[in-house]
Amino acid sequence: SGINAEYGSSGINAEYGYEAFEGYDSIENPLALKGLKYMLLCKIMLGSPEEVQSLLTGKMGLKYSGRGIDAMQAIADAGKKRDIAIFNSTISQYEEELQKDSVIESHLKALYDTLLEKNLVRIIEPYSRVQLKHVAETIALPYEVVERKLSQIILDKKFSGILDQRSGVLIVFDASQDDQTYTYALETISHMGKVVDALFKKAQKLS
Numbered sequence: 001s002g003i004n005a006e007y008g009s010s011g012i013n014a015e016y017g018y019e020a021f022e023g024y025d026s027i028e029n030p031l032a033l034k035g036l037k038y039m040l041l042c043k044i045m046l047g048s049p050e051e052v053q054s055l056l057t058g059k060m061g062l063k064y065s066g067r068g069i070d071a072m073q074a075i076a077d078a079g080k081k082r083d084i085a086i087f088n089s090t091i092s093q094y095e096e097e098l099q100k101d102s103v104i105e106s107h108l109k110a111l112y113d114t115l116l117e118k119n120l121v122r123i124i125e126p127y128s129r130v131q132l133k134h135v136a137e138t139i140a141l142p143y144e145v146v147e148r149k150l151s152q153i154i155l156d157k158k159f160s161g162i163l164d165q166r167s168g169v170l171i172v173f174d175a176s177q178d179d180q181t182y183t184y185a186l187e188t189i190s191h192m193g194k195v196v197d198a199l200f201k202k203a204q205k206l207s
Helices: 014-026 031-045 051-055 059-063 067-081 084-093 095-099 102-124 132-139 143-155 180-204
Strands: 129-131 161-164 169-172
Touching (some): 014 031, 031 051, 051 067, 067 095, 067 102, 084 095, 102 132, 102 143, 129 132, 132 169
16 A cells, blocks of 8 residues: 554554655545554554544544544544553444554554553552452453463563462552553653654644
């Protein structure tokens, strides 16, 4: 399609994505819709899902409205709310639009992983000690999945704590500390800030 997808080592190049969209849009090429979807995915992956709606409030949103854009808006909503249940239901509801595109599918897998981390952190934030069984029931995922992911979060130093697998208890260190997952995400996307701002300003011209 000529639309490149890069984001860090595996994500989206926002600037190139916009240029591809603008080029296809100017000649009424159907690939413009794909370019727009990649732009929206870029916003979501860079931790700015709330800006998706802003990009779609003008002529651009009206011109390309449909299930493809509805799917990206629903994914953005899940990202904004850090809600993995909404994310999973959206994947099921818009399977054709989201899973038949290899670029979108691969990035949604990464987004799912990030949402899972954030959702787990949100659940355990109020506690100094919490039963893994309670966490698994709250997030509605298998105990083993939760245990494995929490172990990974701790090993990756995205959250401070100790997982006592024998007793099935997570011991949380210093609840006043910053959300390590959020801090990690900020570090990952900070170098993309200027590019994303430029993308937003250019997109506004289409409104």
